Amino acid sequence: MKEAKVHVLRVSPPSPEGEDTIAVMLNAKDMPNQEMREVALRQGHMSGFVFPTPVGFEFCHYEIRFWTPQCELVRCSHVMIGTVWLLSKLGVTLQDNLRILTKCGLMDARSTKAVVNTDSTKGATWDI
Template sequence: MSDIALTHVFVAGPGGGNPAPIVLDASGMTEADMQAVAREHGHESGFVLPAPAGSDCDFTFRYWVPNHEMPMCGHVTVGAVWLLNRVGRLPSSSVRIDTRSGVVHARVDNGLVEITQPEGTVSPVDASAVPELLDVLGITADDLADRPIRNARTSRTKTLIPVADLATLDRLRPDFSRVEQVCARLGSTGLYPYAVADSERHVFDARQFPRSSGYPEDAATGIAAAALVYGLLADGLITRDAESVRVRQGRSMGRPSEIVLRFADLGLWLGGEVR
């Protein structure tokens, strides 16, 4: 088995960040080997491979969770680029990464890693699925903020659920046995309830309950945070000239995390601290 390094990505305090096992040389690994790493560690795991000839990319990244392969994972990408930089394997401070969801650009500035996400899209959810969604989360319509529940997508579709306040967010106890069912009905890969923490400083708190990854909750989810930015934009809570948007996650799990997002010409830059 290839060497595995465990990174913690989007760290915002002691014990924080989302763990990401990384294999920097996965050339000899089969898909079964990769899935075995994810199952052993119980987290999204990343595998670095040579880029295809003629792709104009520097690396290929593959991503596995315990249950299946993923086309792209934000925090794993950040962790892998940070690790490649630390061991001196980045050809320059800006690289192109081949993934199954398309090319991802990454850059390193004074040790801080940022990666790109494409321009997002926002769409309404099936209103008939909302009562089931609220029941799965263990809340009622009175616990929601006065904004619509939406689906939003950069690399994957997430369902954005605006709750009234941080206390409501913290007390969510979903029926995890039904999350996959309601996500399938919504056409979503995860439920992402969120609350406004500081509207003037553009700080938001969120939790991620994935559809079928093999674990019930994520400590930090870059792809979901990127989708949230476009939901916030649609609701007028932020504007494109915002210096940054900060999405905090993981507090309820004892893993404080923070994802920093900034608008770019063709989408977003997202990054955060890695240890």
């Protein structure tokens, strides 16, 4: 399977505890578990994978799954925040309010456009 683009984001500023850098794939349709784990391993960061919603969940906008290099997580707040931000930033979704399916259940997310754009990139990493 041809690998889709991996976006790298820094969700919060670096601190002594580390930096909340994540990897996000916006089109993970048909991607098997092992491949998601391998992407997280190659990137070396927690990673978010966006899927179309499965049958029976058409009332949701997306399914998002979270992986570390070791295993899948049922939830991960900073990966969710970064993934929703990226969907909005790149214009993938035009809606402000999203309903998202995750392994831990349904989540609602809301994104609003900032009046002043403070986002920046350093190399290939988005700072949000």
